Every structure is written in C-alpha cells, then in structure tokens.
Amino acid sequence: MSLLEVHDLAVSYDGRRALHGVSLSVEPGEVVAVVGGSGSGKSTTAHALIGLLPANATLDAGRILFGENDLAGWSQHRLRAVRGSQIGLVPQDPANSLDPVKSIGAQLGEVLRIHGERDRRTIRTRVLDLLARVGLPDPETRARQYPHELSGGMRQRVLIAAAIALRPRLIIADEPTSALDVTVQRRVLDLIDDLRAEYGTAVLLVTHDLGVAAVRSDRVVVMRTAAWSSGARRPRSWPRPGSTTRSGCWTTRPPCRRGPSGSPVKGGPPSWCATWSRSSASGGARSARWTARPSR
Ligand SMILES: Nc1ncnc2c1ncn2[C@@H]1O[C@H](COP(=O)(O)OP(=O)(O)OP(=O)(O)O)[C@@H](O)[C@H]1O
Numbered sequence: 001m002s003l004l005e006v007h008d009l010a011v012s013y014d015g016r017r018a019l020h021g022v023s024l025s026v027e028p029g030e031v032v033a034v035v036g037g038s039g040s041g042k043s044t045t046a047h048a049l050i051g052l053l054p055a056n057a058t059l060d061a062g063r064i065l066f067g068e069n070d071l072a073g074w075s076q077h078r079l080r081a082v083r084g085s086q087i088g089l090v091p092q093d094p095a096n097s098l099d100p101v102k103s104i105g106a107q108l109g110e111v112l113r114i115h116g117e118r119d120r121r122t123i124r125t126r127v128l129d130l131l132a133r134v135g136l137p138d139p140e141t142r143a144r145q146y147p148h149e150l151s152g153g154m155r156q157r158v159l160i161a162a163a164i165a166l167r168p169r170l171i172i173a174d175e176p177t178s179a180l181d182v183t184v185q186r187r188v189l190d191l192i193d194d195l196r197a198e199y200g201t202a203v204l205l206v207t208h209d210l211g212v213a214a215v216r217s218d219r220v221v222v223m224r225t226a227a228w229s230s231g232a233r234r235p236r237s238w239p240r241p242g243s244t245t246r247s248g249c250w251t252t253r254p255p256c257r258r259g260p261s262g263s264p265v266k267g268g269p270p271s272w273c274a275t276w277s278r279s280s281a282s283g284g285a286r287s288a289r290w291t292a293r294p295s296r
C-alpha cells in the first residue's frame, strides 16, 4: 500500500483555479521529485497535502490518502496531530519560515512540546541532538541564537531539523535548496538522503531543478502550469515530444544508469529517464520549445 496517494486534487485561490487534476503517489521510503516551472502549483500542492493552504484558498476536489485516512476531509484540529508527527514540511522560504523573535532552541523545543514532550531537560537534549544531526556546528550556541544570526544554509538546516524532529513517515521538502549556493545545496540534499536511509522516511522533493530530481529521486512527477502530468516510471508520462513549456527549467539532461539487462539501476537516477533538449528553432527565452524523448 502506498504511503501517500493523491487523486485529482484541485485548488483555487479567491475562486480562481490554481491547479487541477493533480495525482501522485509516494511509497514508504521512496523519494519522489515534483518538478515544474514557477507558478505551476508545486507549493500549493505541498501545502494542500497537509492542510496549510492560506485562508483565500479552497480545496475544491481530490482525495489525499495517507495510509488509511483521507486527509482531504479532515478538520484543522485533526490535521495538527498529523503535521510534524506523521508528515513534516520543509517550507520553501527559510527567511520567513522561522519566528524572528524566538531563539532557534525555543522554536525546535516547541515542536516537541506541541506533540507531548513535557520534560524540559529531555527537550533540551533532543534539540541539541537535532541541531547536531543536521550538521550545525556548536549546537549549544546555535540553540541560543535567533534566525537573523544564522546564514541561509543554517536556517534551512534548522527547518529540516524541525521537520524531522518527530521522525515523520513523510517529509515534504519544498525547494529545500533553492536559496543556497551549490556546496551548501549538496550538503542539504545529502542530509535528506541520510535521513531517508537512517529512518526510512519517504520524501516528496519539490524542485525546479531537473538535475537534482534526476540524481536524488526514485521517480519524478512533472507539473506544468495549471495542469499535471502524473508521475510514472514510463517515459510516456512525460509531456509529448515537441510540447512546450514557458519555463526555462528543462535544460538538464538526466543521466540514465542502467544495469546489464538494460533496466534502470535501483538506487540510481529515476527509472523514467528522459532527455530534454532545446530545439534549435525555438523562440526567445520566454517561450522556448523543449522536446522530450526517452533515453537509451
Ligand atoms: N496566496 C495566494 N493567493 C493567490 N494566488 C496564489 C497564492 N499562492 C499561490 N498563488 C497562485 O497559485 C499558482 C501556483 O502557485 P505556487 O506557489 O503553488 O507555484 P510554485 O510551482 O510553487 O511556484 P514557485 O516555483 O515559484 O515556487 C500561481 O499562479 C500563484 O500565483
């Protein structure tokens, strides 16, 4: 049974449809990448899955099956019990996702307290463990500091620490590395890989970077503006050859590692393997034409 199954999700903002027909699944321990251009609805999907849509949004249709439960019909009260403990979110914007007037230690401690941990000493020990676990040097000092005293990469790690604090079964990481330089990006992605290996956590990795998706995920779901191509292991799930995207994100050629039988190697790049290339006849950057074909 899948850990998460989303069927035909539709969301509107102020009555205007932002996404529809979104379907995807995540197996236990699997990393599924969600790729797509800016505005295609990746964050909206991520937030809808855990009931964190803003007040002007409505979930118009769809089922969000998490284990045996359909979260789509759940109240905020019930969803609060799932958030953090079962599904962790690493939000897209590290600069605005931490409370500026609370220390890092207090914010991480709050996550543990909300979910029932009462002993102050245990909370402190666990907070320091978490900060060490995400590779922050000198956890004692970091715990005392405020968000503005940390670099972007450090704040991103704190958000990952908050997401893994309760060892959820699924982490939704919304562009966890978009604001980071290449070296820190790699470290954060390595950290997510390690956590998955260590705890068997499944990851829904939202990214606009096909290279990251290719190397870091088992499967890729392609999202296009206000429409959705369902994630699958077969190249035919990709947009048709010659289809256009207005975003410039399809520049990467995902490598395809295959075993002696020709089947994709487990643990290697995603098994859908497709090559995207830019047509020489394409127009300007805003309406570039990209073509997809399966890799050999
Ligand atoms: N709070 C909001 N109110 C109104 N419209 C919104 C709101 N948030 C998002 N939208 C709209 O919904 C659509 C999807 O936005 P979303 O943020 O989910 O895209 P995204 O794929 O995450 O983009 P990005 O890659 O830039 O993060 C966009 O058209 C956006 O303008």
Ligand SMILES: [Mg+2]
Binding pocket: 042, 043, 044, 092, 174
């Ligand atoms: Mg987004």
